[in-house]
Amino acid sequence: MKTIYILWLRQLKRYIRSKSRIVGSLAQPLLFLLALGYGMGPVFQKAGQGNYIQFLAPGIIGMSIIFTSIFYGLEIIWDRQFGFLKETLVAPVSRFNIMIGRTLGGATVATVQGVIVFLISMLVGFRPVSFPLALVAVLFMLLVAILFSAIGITIASLLDDMQGFQLIMNFLVMPLFFLSGAIFPLQNVPGVIEKIAMFDPLSYGIDAFRQLLVNISHFGLMTDLTVLVAVTLFFLSLGSYFFSKVQI
Protein backbone atom coordinates (compact mmCIF):
# COMPACT_ATOMS: atom_id res chain seq x y z
CA MET A 1 0.00 0.00 0.00
CA LYS A 2 2.74 2.43 1.06
CA THR A 3 4.75 1.54 -2.03
CA ILE A 4 1.81 2.24 -4.33
CA TYR A 5 1.36 5.55 -2.56
CA ILE A 6 4.98 6.63 -2.95
CA LEU A 7 4.98 5.74 -6.66
CA TRP A 8 1.77 7.71 -7.07
CA LEU A 9 3.18 10.65 -5.14
CA ARG A 10 6.30 10.74 -7.27
CA GLN A 11 4.31 11.17 -10.47
CA LEU A 12 2.19 13.89 -8.92
CA LYS A 13 5.28 15.77 -7.80
CA ARG A 14 6.79 15.48 -11.24
CA TYR A 15 3.57 16.80 -12.74
CA ILE A 16 3.30 19.79 -10.42
CA ARG A 17 6.93 20.70 -11.06
CA SER A 18 6.66 20.62 -14.85
CA LYS A 19 4.98 24.00 -15.21
CA SER A 20 5.80 24.43 -18.87
CA ARG A 21 4.39 21.01 -19.67
CA ILE A 22 1.15 21.85 -17.88
CA VAL A 23 0.71 25.08 -19.80
CA GLY A 24 1.63 23.35 -23.07
CA SER A 25 -0.80 20.54 -22.51
CA LEU A 26 -3.64 22.96 -21.83
CA ALA A 27 -2.97 25.09 -24.92
CA GLN A 28 -4.02 22.31 -27.27
CA PRO A 29 -7.50 21.65 -25.84
CA LEU A 30 -8.09 25.39 -25.62
CA LEU A 31 -7.18 25.77 -29.27
CA PHE A 32 -9.55 22.96 -30.23
CA LEU A 33 -12.35 24.47 -28.19
CA LEU A 34 -11.93 27.91 -29.71
CA ALA A 35 -11.17 26.98 -33.32
CA LEU A 36 -13.62 24.11 -33.64
CA GLY A 37 -16.18 25.47 -31.21
CA TYR A 38 -16.48 28.89 -32.78
CA GLY A 39 -15.47 27.86 -36.31
CA MET A 40 -17.80 24.91 -36.74
CA GLY A 41 -20.50 26.13 -34.36
CA PRO A 42 -22.68 27.91 -36.94
CA VAL A 43 -22.61 24.97 -39.37
CA PHE A 44 -23.49 22.57 -36.58
CA GLN A 45 -26.35 24.79 -35.49
CA LYS A 46 -27.67 25.13 -39.05
CA ALA A 47 -27.69 21.35 -39.40
CA GLY A 48 -30.13 21.30 -36.51
CA GLN A 49 -27.70 19.74 -33.98
CA GLY A 50 -27.88 22.46 -31.37
CA ASN A 51 -25.05 24.24 -29.60
CA TYR A 52 -21.67 22.87 -30.74
CA ILE A 53 -19.68 23.97 -27.67
CA GLN A 54 -22.07 21.92 -25.54
CA PHE A 55 -21.42 18.93 -27.78
CA LEU A 56 -17.70 19.48 -28.20
CA ALA A 57 -16.53 20.16 -24.64
CA PRO A 58 -16.94 16.56 -23.35
CA GLY A 59 -14.98 15.40 -26.42
CA ILE A 60 -12.15 17.80 -25.71
CA ILE A 61 -12.08 16.74 -22.06
CA GLY A 62 -11.70 13.20 -23.38
CA MET A 63 -8.90 14.38 -25.65
CA SER A 64 -6.88 15.91 -22.86
CA ILE A 65 -7.37 12.79 -20.75
CA ILE A 66 -6.22 10.35 -23.41
CA PHE A 67 -3.20 12.48 -24.34
CA THR A 68 -2.10 13.02 -20.76
CA SER A 69 -2.61 9.49 -19.55
CA ILE A 70 -0.89 7.84 -22.50
CA PHE A 71 1.95 10.33 -22.15
CA TYR A 72 2.41 9.56 -18.45
CA GLY A 73 2.20 5.84 -19.15
CA LEU A 74 4.96 6.20 -21.71
CA GLU A 75 7.08 8.03 -19.12
CA ILE A 76 8.40 4.59 -18.19
CA ILE A 77 10.49 4.78 -21.35
CA TRP A 78 12.13 7.97 -20.05
CA ASP A 79 12.70 6.35 -16.71
CA ARG A 80 14.40 3.53 -18.49
CA GLN A 81 16.60 5.89 -20.50
CA PHE A 82 17.52 8.06 -17.56
CA GLY A 83 18.10 5.02 -15.39
CA PHE A 84 15.54 5.53 -12.66
CA LEU A 85 13.54 2.47 -13.70
CA LYS A 86 16.37 0.22 -12.46
CA GLU A 87 15.97 1.64 -8.97
CA THR A 88 12.31 0.65 -8.94
CA LEU A 89 12.87 -2.75 -10.53
CA VAL A 90 15.45 -4.09 -8.07
CA ALA A 91 13.35 -3.07 -5.08
CA PRO A 92 11.47 -5.79 -3.21
CA VAL A 93 8.12 -4.66 -4.57
CA SER A 94 5.93 -6.76 -6.82
CA ARG A 95 5.75 -5.65 -10.44
CA PHE A 96 2.00 -5.58 -10.09
CA ASN A 97 2.19 -2.95 -7.33
CA ILE A 98 4.63 -0.88 -9.36
CA MET A 99 2.27 -1.06 -12.31
CA ILE A 100 -0.72 -0.06 -10.16
CA GLY A 101 1.15 2.81 -8.51
CA ARG A 102 2.21 4.22 -11.83
CA THR A 103 -1.19 3.72 -13.42
CA LEU A 104 -2.90 5.56 -10.59
CA GLY A 105 -0.28 8.32 -10.68
CA GLY A 106 -0.70 8.93 -14.40
CA ALA A 107 -4.47 8.59 -14.12
CA THR A 108 -4.69 11.15 -11.31
CA VAL A 109 -2.66 13.64 -13.31
CA ALA A 110 -4.83 13.04 -16.39
CA THR A 111 -8.01 13.46 -14.37
CA VAL A 112 -6.73 16.77 -12.98
CA GLN A 113 -6.03 17.89 -16.55
CA GLY A 114 -9.53 16.78 -17.55
CA VAL A 115 -11.08 18.83 -14.76
CA ILE A 116 -9.00 21.87 -15.70
CA VAL A 117 -10.19 21.56 -19.30
CA PHE A 118 -13.74 21.26 -18.00
CA LEU A 119 -13.29 24.56 -16.15
CA ILE A 120 -11.69 26.21 -19.17
CA SER A 121 -14.57 25.12 -21.37
CA MET A 122 -16.94 26.78 -18.93
CA LEU A 123 -15.05 30.00 -19.60
CA VAL A 124 -15.81 29.69 -23.30
CA GLY A 125 -19.51 29.10 -22.72
CA PHE A 126 -19.94 25.43 -21.83
CA ARG A 127 -22.67 24.71 -19.23
CA PRO A 128 -23.19 21.24 -17.72
CA VAL A 129 -26.82 20.30 -17.08
CA SER A 130 -26.23 19.55 -13.40
CA PHE A 131 -23.29 19.86 -11.03
CA PRO A 132 -23.93 16.64 -9.05
CA LEU A 133 -23.85 14.75 -12.36
CA ALA A 134 -20.68 16.60 -13.29
CA LEU A 135 -19.09 15.12 -10.16
CA VAL A 136 -20.09 11.65 -11.36
CA ALA A 137 -18.51 12.59 -14.69
CA VAL A 138 -15.22 13.19 -12.85
CA LEU A 139 -15.35 9.57 -11.64
CA PHE A 140 -15.76 8.47 -15.24
CA MET A 141 -12.81 10.68 -16.18
CA LEU A 142 -10.73 8.80 -13.63
CA LEU A 143 -11.87 5.47 -15.09
CA VAL A 144 -10.98 6.56 -18.63
CA ALA A 145 -7.65 7.90 -17.36
CA ILE A 146 -6.83 4.57 -15.68
CA LEU A 147 -7.68 2.76 -18.88
CA PHE A 148 -5.36 4.82 -21.06
CA SER A 149 -2.55 4.93 -18.49
CA ALA A 150 -2.66 1.15 -18.51
CA ILE A 151 -2.52 1.17 -22.31
CA GLY A 152 0.44 3.58 -22.16
CA ILE A 153 2.30 1.32 -19.72
CA THR A 154 1.53 -1.74 -21.83
CA ILE A 155 3.08 -0.06 -24.87
CA ALA A 156 6.00 1.38 -22.92
CA SER A 157 6.88 -2.09 -21.61
CA LEU A 158 7.37 -3.22 -25.19
CA LEU A 159 9.54 -0.31 -26.34
CA ASP A 160 13.22 0.30 -25.66
CA ASP A 161 13.48 3.98 -26.45
CA MET A 162 11.55 7.05 -27.50
CA GLN A 163 11.93 6.31 -31.22
CA GLY A 164 8.43 4.90 -31.32
CA PHE A 165 6.83 7.89 -29.60
CA GLN A 166 5.75 9.76 -32.75
CA LEU A 167 4.50 6.51 -34.22
CA ILE A 168 2.27 5.91 -31.22
CA MET A 169 0.97 9.46 -31.29
CA ASN A 170 0.16 9.39 -35.00
CA PHE A 171 -1.04 5.83 -35.42
CA LEU A 172 -2.71 5.20 -32.10
CA VAL A 173 -3.61 8.26 -30.07
CA MET A 174 -4.71 10.52 -32.93
CA PRO A 175 -6.96 7.89 -34.57
CA LEU A 176 -8.40 6.89 -31.20
CA PHE A 177 -9.27 10.53 -30.60
CA PHE A 178 -10.59 11.49 -34.04
CA LEU A 179 -12.64 8.33 -34.53
CA SER A 180 -14.21 8.37 -31.08
CA GLY A 181 -17.05 10.75 -31.86
CA ALA A 182 -15.25 13.41 -29.81
CA ILE A 183 -15.82 16.11 -32.41
CA PHE A 184 -18.79 14.80 -34.39
CA PRO A 185 -21.98 12.90 -33.50
CA LEU A 186 -21.91 9.18 -34.27
CA GLN A 187 -25.61 9.20 -35.20
CA ASN A 188 -25.37 10.24 -38.84
CA VAL A 189 -21.88 9.12 -39.85
CA PRO A 190 -21.25 6.47 -42.54
CA GLY A 191 -21.57 2.92 -41.21
CA VAL A 192 -17.83 2.21 -41.43
CA ILE A 193 -16.95 5.10 -39.12
CA GLU A 194 -19.61 4.06 -36.68
CA LYS A 195 -18.28 0.49 -36.67
CA ILE A 196 -14.74 1.72 -36.05
CA ALA A 197 -15.93 3.98 -33.25
CA MET A 198 -17.59 0.97 -31.64
CA PHE A 199 -14.15 -0.60 -31.23
CA ASP A 200 -12.59 2.56 -29.85
CA PRO A 201 -12.78 2.53 -26.04
CA LEU A 202 -12.53 6.31 -25.94
CA SER A 203 -15.94 6.49 -27.68
CA TYR A 204 -17.55 5.01 -24.59
CA GLY A 205 -15.71 7.36 -22.27
CA ILE A 206 -16.74 10.44 -24.19
CA ASP A 207 -20.27 9.09 -24.54
CA ALA A 208 -20.45 8.77 -20.76
CA PHE A 209 -19.13 12.32 -20.28
CA ARG A 210 -21.79 13.57 -22.68
CA GLN A 211 -24.55 11.69 -20.97
CA LEU A 212 -23.59 13.10 -17.60
CA LEU A 213 -22.66 16.62 -18.66
CA VAL A 214 -25.13 17.49 -21.41
CA ASN A 215 -27.57 14.59 -21.40
CA ILE A 216 -26.83 13.24 -24.89
CA SER A 217 -25.93 9.60 -25.32
CA HIS A 218 -25.26 7.24 -28.20
CA PHE A 219 -24.59 3.94 -26.44
CA GLY A 220 -26.25 4.48 -23.05
CA LEU A 221 -24.49 4.93 -19.72
CA MET A 222 -24.71 1.28 -18.64
CA THR A 223 -23.08 0.11 -21.86
CA ASP A 224 -20.40 2.79 -21.45
CA LEU A 225 -19.63 1.69 -17.91
CA THR A 226 -19.57 -2.02 -18.73
CA VAL A 227 -17.29 -1.59 -21.73
CA LEU A 228 -14.94 0.79 -19.91
CA VAL A 229 -14.57 -1.46 -16.88
CA ALA A 230 -14.02 -4.56 -19.00
CA VAL A 231 -11.42 -2.93 -21.24
CA THR A 232 -9.66 -1.34 -18.25
CA LEU A 233 -9.36 -4.70 -16.48
CA PHE A 234 -8.08 -6.25 -19.68
CA PHE A 235 -5.33 -3.66 -20.15
CA LEU A 236 -4.38 -3.67 -16.47
CA SER A 237 -3.74 -7.42 -16.73
CA LEU A 238 -2.00 -7.17 -20.08
CA GLY A 239 0.09 -4.23 -18.86
CA SER A 240 1.21 -5.96 -15.69
CA TYR A 241 2.07 -9.06 -17.68
CA PHE A 242 4.28 -7.16 -20.13
CA PHE A 243 5.67 -4.95 -17.39
CA SER A 244 6.72 -8.00 -15.39
CA LYS A 245 8.78 -9.09 -18.40
CA VAL A 246 10.71 -5.84 -18.68
CA GLN A 247 14.48 -6.29 -18.70
CA ILE A 248 17.14 -3.64 -18.52
Added chain:
Amino acid sequence: MDVIKVKNLTKKFDDFTAVDHISFDVAEGEIFAFLGPNGAGKSTTIKMLTTLLTPSEGTIELNGHDPVNDSNAVRHSIGVIFQDPSVDDELTAFENMEFHGVLYGLSRKERRKRIKELMEFVELWDRKDSLVKEFSGGMKRRLEIARGLLHHPKVLFLDEPTLGLDPQTRNHMWSYLQELNKTKKMTVFFTTHYMEEADRVAKRIAVIDHGKIIASGSSAELKAQTRTEYLEDAFLALTGKEIREEEGSTLDRMRIHRRVRGR
Protein backbone atom coordinates in the same frame (compact mmCIF):
# COMPACT_ATOMS: atom_id res chain seq x y z
CA MET B 1 28.52 -20.72 3.56
CA ASP B 2 28.35 -19.32 0.04
CA VAL B 3 25.85 -16.53 -0.34
CA ILE B 4 26.33 -16.31 -4.12
CA LYS B 5 26.70 -19.44 -6.24
CA VAL B 6 27.04 -19.07 -9.98
CA LYS B 7 27.35 -21.97 -12.41
CA ASN B 8 27.91 -21.73 -16.16
CA LEU B 9 26.24 -18.35 -16.26
CA THR B 10 25.86 -17.09 -19.82
CA LYS B 11 24.25 -14.08 -21.45
CA LYS B 12 23.84 -13.72 -25.18
CA PHE B 13 22.60 -10.55 -26.88
CA ASP B 14 21.43 -11.86 -30.25
CA ASP B 15 24.53 -13.75 -31.35
CA PHE B 16 27.00 -11.78 -29.23
CA THR B 17 28.02 -13.54 -26.03
CA ALA B 18 28.58 -10.93 -23.32
CA VAL B 19 29.01 -13.42 -20.48
CA ASP B 20 30.35 -16.82 -21.38
CA HIS B 21 29.83 -19.78 -19.03
CA ILE B 22 31.24 -18.27 -15.88
CA SER B 23 31.20 -20.03 -12.51
CA PHE B 24 32.18 -18.64 -9.12
CA ASP B 25 31.09 -18.53 -5.49
CA VAL B 26 31.15 -15.73 -2.97
CA ALA B 27 31.21 -16.59 0.73
CA GLU B 28 28.97 -14.88 3.22
CA GLY B 29 30.61 -11.79 4.69
CA GLU B 30 33.22 -11.61 1.97
CA ILE B 31 34.30 -8.49 0.09
CA PHE B 32 34.58 -9.66 -3.48
CA ALA B 33 35.99 -7.67 -6.39
CA PHE B 34 34.98 -8.38 -9.95
CA LEU B 35 37.57 -6.86 -12.26
CA GLY B 36 37.85 -6.66 -16.02
CA PRO B 37 38.44 -4.28 -18.92
CA ASN B 38 35.63 -2.25 -20.48
CA GLY B 39 33.00 -4.45 -22.07
CA ALA B 40 34.22 -7.57 -20.26
CA GLY B 41 30.75 -8.43 -18.97
CA LYS B 42 30.85 -7.16 -15.38
CA SER B 43 27.70 -5.07 -15.44
CA THR B 44 25.84 -7.72 -17.43
CA THR B 45 26.72 -10.26 -14.74
CA ILE B 46 25.54 -7.92 -11.99
CA LYS B 47 22.26 -7.35 -13.83
CA MET B 48 21.67 -11.10 -13.96
CA LEU B 49 22.51 -11.51 -10.28
CA THR B 50 20.16 -8.68 -9.35
CA THR B 51 17.12 -9.95 -11.32
CA LEU B 52 17.26 -7.26 -14.02
CA LEU B 53 18.31 -9.59 -16.83
CA THR B 54 17.38 -13.21 -17.46
CA PRO B 55 20.40 -15.44 -18.12
CA SER B 56 20.58 -17.28 -21.43
CA GLU B 57 22.10 -20.29 -19.67
CA GLY B 58 23.38 -21.39 -16.30
CA THR B 59 22.18 -21.09 -12.72
CA ILE B 60 22.45 -18.55 -9.92
CA GLU B 61 21.76 -18.98 -6.26
CA LEU B 62 21.63 -15.81 -4.24
CA ASN B 63 21.12 -16.19 -0.51
CA GLY B 64 19.54 -19.53 -1.40
CA HIS B 65 17.14 -18.11 -3.99
CA ASP B 66 17.00 -18.16 -7.75
CA PRO B 67 16.81 -14.66 -9.32
CA VAL B 68 14.73 -15.98 -12.22
CA ASN B 69 12.04 -17.99 -10.45
CA ASP B 70 12.18 -16.42 -7.03
CA SER B 71 13.06 -12.86 -7.93
CA ASN B 72 11.18 -11.27 -5.07
CA ALA B 73 13.11 -13.23 -2.44
CA VAL B 74 16.36 -12.21 -4.14
CA ARG B 75 15.30 -8.56 -4.20
CA HIS B 76 14.68 -8.74 -0.48
CA SER B 77 18.27 -9.86 0.03
CA ILE B 78 20.14 -7.32 -2.08
CA GLY B 79 21.04 -3.69 -2.52
CA VAL B 80 22.47 -2.30 -5.74
CA ILE B 81 24.48 0.78 -6.63
CA PHE B 82 24.43 0.93 -10.39
CA GLN B 83 27.18 2.03 -12.71
CA ASP B 84 24.87 4.36 -14.66
CA PRO B 85 22.84 7.14 -13.06
CA SER B 86 19.62 5.96 -11.44
CA VAL B 87 18.33 8.93 -9.44
CA ASP B 88 15.25 10.93 -10.36
CA ASP B 89 16.40 14.38 -11.45
CA GLU B 90 12.99 15.94 -10.90
CA LEU B 91 12.87 14.98 -7.23
CA THR B 92 14.91 16.48 -4.43
CA ALA B 93 17.77 14.57 -2.86
CA PHE B 94 15.67 13.89 0.21
CA GLU B 95 12.71 12.69 -1.84
CA ASN B 96 14.96 10.25 -3.68
CA MET B 97 16.10 8.83 -0.34
CA GLU B 98 12.56 8.73 1.00
CA PHE B 99 11.32 6.93 -2.12
CA HIS B 100 13.98 4.28 -1.64
CA GLY B 101 13.27 3.90 2.07
CA VAL B 102 9.57 3.34 1.47
CA LEU B 103 10.16 0.85 -1.34
CA TYR B 104 12.41 -1.12 0.99
CA GLY B 105 9.86 -1.10 3.75
CA LEU B 106 11.77 0.90 6.36
CA SER B 107 9.57 2.35 9.09
CA ARG B 108 9.15 6.11 9.12
CA LYS B 109 11.28 6.57 12.21
CA GLU B 110 14.08 4.37 10.99
CA ARG B 111 13.93 6.03 7.59
CA ARG B 112 14.24 9.56 8.89
CA LYS B 113 17.09 8.64 11.18
CA ARG B 114 19.13 6.80 8.58
CA ILE B 115 18.45 9.31 5.82
CA LYS B 116 19.81 12.10 7.96
CA GLU B 117 22.77 10.04 9.06
CA LEU B 118 23.71 8.97 5.54
CA MET B 119 23.13 12.32 3.91
CA GLU B 120 25.35 13.90 6.53
CA PHE B 121 27.83 11.15 5.86
CA VAL B 122 28.06 12.03 2.14
CA GLU B 123 27.82 15.74 3.04
CA LEU B 124 24.58 16.41 1.22
CA TRP B 125 22.34 17.10 4.21
CA ASP B 126 22.43 20.85 3.69
CA ARG B 127 21.39 20.27 0.06
CA LYS B 128 18.64 17.83 0.88
CA ASP B 129 15.85 19.97 -0.57
CA SER B 130 17.60 20.77 -3.84
CA LEU B 131 16.37 19.11 -6.99
CA VAL B 132 18.85 16.48 -8.08
CA LYS B 133 19.13 18.02 -11.54
CA GLU B 134 21.00 20.90 -9.89
CA PHE B 135 23.68 18.53 -8.58
CA SER B 136 27.14 17.96 -10.00
CA GLY B 137 28.05 14.49 -11.25
CA GLY B 138 29.97 13.68 -8.07
CA MET B 139 27.13 14.87 -5.85
CA LYS B 140 24.68 12.64 -7.70
CA ARG B 141 27.08 9.75 -7.21
CA ARG B 142 27.31 10.46 -3.50
CA LEU B 143 23.56 10.55 -3.28
CA GLU B 144 23.34 7.17 -5.00
CA ILE B 145 25.83 5.74 -2.56
CA ALA B 146 23.93 7.09 0.43
CA ARG B 147 20.73 5.69 -1.04
CA GLY B 148 22.29 2.26 -1.65
CA LEU B 149 23.31 2.07 2.02
CA LEU B 150 19.92 3.11 3.36
CA HIS B 151 18.60 -0.37 3.86
CA HIS B 152 21.11 -2.91 5.09
CA PRO B 153 21.00 -5.72 2.57
CA LYS B 154 22.47 -9.16 2.96
CA VAL B 155 24.47 -8.67 -0.23
CA LEU B 156 25.43 -5.27 -1.58
CA PHE B 157 26.34 -4.91 -5.25
CA LEU B 158 28.38 -1.89 -6.26
CA ASP B 159 29.12 -1.37 -9.94
CA GLU B 160 32.05 1.05 -10.15
CA PRO B 161 30.81 2.92 -7.08
CA THR B 162 33.80 5.22 -6.83
CA LEU B 163 33.85 6.39 -10.44
CA GLY B 164 34.13 10.17 -10.41
CA LEU B 165 34.46 10.46 -6.64
CA ASP B 166 37.22 12.40 -4.94
CA PRO B 167 39.68 10.44 -2.76
CA GLN B 168 38.13 11.79 0.45
CA THR B 169 34.70 10.40 -0.38
CA ARG B 170 36.21 7.17 -1.67
CA ASN B 171 38.06 6.46 1.54
CA HIS B 172 35.14 7.53 3.62
CA MET B 173 32.81 5.22 1.72
CA TRP B 174 35.08 2.23 2.03
CA SER B 175 35.57 2.57 5.75
CA TYR B 176 31.79 2.77 6.16
CA LEU B 177 31.36 -0.33 4.00
CA GLN B 178 34.06 -2.24 5.84
CA GLU B 179 32.37 -1.39 9.09
CA LEU B 180 29.00 -2.68 7.83
CA ASN B 181 30.76 -5.72 6.44
CA LYS B 182 32.20 -6.46 9.88
CA THR B 183 29.26 -5.64 12.13
CA LYS B 184 26.39 -6.86 9.92
CA LYS B 185 28.25 -9.56 8.01
CA MET B 186 27.11 -7.80 4.86
CA THR B 187 28.61 -9.37 1.74
CA VAL B 188 30.02 -6.84 -0.72
CA PHE B 189 30.33 -7.55 -4.43
CA PHE B 190 31.92 -4.71 -6.37
CA THR B 191 33.57 -3.77 -9.62
CA THR B 192 36.15 -1.06 -10.10
CA HIS B 193 38.83 0.09 -12.47
CA TYR B 194 40.98 1.38 -9.62
CA MET B 195 43.30 -1.53 -8.93
CA GLU B 196 44.73 -0.16 -5.69
CA GLU B 197 41.18 0.03 -4.36
CA ALA B 198 40.56 -3.63 -5.14
CA ASP B 199 43.95 -4.50 -3.71
CA ARG B 200 43.19 -2.71 -0.47
CA VAL B 201 39.65 -3.85 0.32
CA ALA B 202 38.89 -7.07 -1.56
CA LYS B 203 39.41 -10.37 0.14
CA ARG B 204 38.98 -12.20 -3.11
CA ILE B 205 39.14 -11.09 -6.74
CA ALA B 206 37.87 -12.56 -10.00
CA VAL B 207 39.14 -11.24 -13.31
CA ILE B 208 36.80 -11.42 -16.28
CA ASP B 209 37.73 -10.72 -19.87
CA HIS B 210 35.64 -11.18 -23.02
CA GLY B 211 32.92 -12.73 -20.89
CA LYS B 212 35.14 -15.41 -19.37
CA ILE B 213 36.69 -15.58 -15.91
CA ILE B 214 40.41 -15.86 -16.56
CA ALA B 215 41.74 -15.77 -13.01
CA SER B 216 40.55 -15.65 -9.43
CA GLY B 217 41.99 -15.64 -5.95
CA SER B 218 43.32 -13.19 -3.41
CA SER B 219 45.33 -10.21 -4.59
CA ALA B 220 48.50 -11.91 -3.36
CA GLU B 221 47.67 -15.06 -5.30
CA LEU B 222 47.06 -13.13 -8.51
CA LYS B 223 50.37 -11.31 -8.11
CA ALA B 224 52.19 -14.54 -7.44
CA GLN B 225 50.55 -16.21 -10.41
CA THR B 226 51.70 -13.46 -12.77
CA ARG B 227 54.99 -12.77 -10.98
CA THR B 228 54.15 -9.11 -10.55
CA GLU B 229 54.42 -6.71 -7.68
CA TYR B 230 51.29 -4.61 -8.12
CA LEU B 231 47.75 -5.68 -8.81
CA GLU B 232 47.61 -3.31 -11.76
CA ASP B 233 50.51 -5.14 -13.39
CA ALA B 234 48.93 -8.46 -12.62
CA PHE B 235 45.73 -7.25 -14.22
CA LEU B 236 47.55 -6.08 -17.35
CA ALA B 237 49.49 -9.30 -17.56
CA LEU B 238 46.23 -11.23 -17.42
CA THR B 239 44.14 -9.11 -19.79
CA GLY B 240 46.69 -7.69 -22.24
CA LYS B 241 47.36 -4.07 -23.02
CA GLU B 242 45.11 -3.10 -25.90
CA ILE B 243 42.11 -0.86 -25.26
CA ARG B 244 38.74 -2.56 -25.58
CA GLU B 245 36.50 -0.38 -27.55
CA GLU B 246 35.40 -2.40 -30.54
CA GLU B 247 32.38 -3.92 -28.84
CA GLY B 248 31.77 -1.23 -26.29
CA SER B 249 28.56 0.76 -26.26
CA THR B 250 28.69 4.51 -26.84
CA LEU B 251 28.79 5.05 -23.12
CA ASP B 252 31.71 2.67 -22.72
CA ARG B 253 33.51 4.46 -25.49
CA MET B 254 32.89 7.86 -23.99
CA ARG B 255 34.25 6.65 -20.71
CA ILE B 256 37.32 5.19 -22.32
CA HIS B 257 38.04 8.45 -24.10
CA ARG B 258 37.54 10.38 -20.93
CA ARG B 259 39.90 8.15 -19.06
CA VAL B 260 42.55 8.15 -21.79
CA ARG B 261 42.42 11.92 -22.13
CA GLY B 262 42.49 12.32 -18.38
CA ARG B 263 45.87 10.63 -18.10
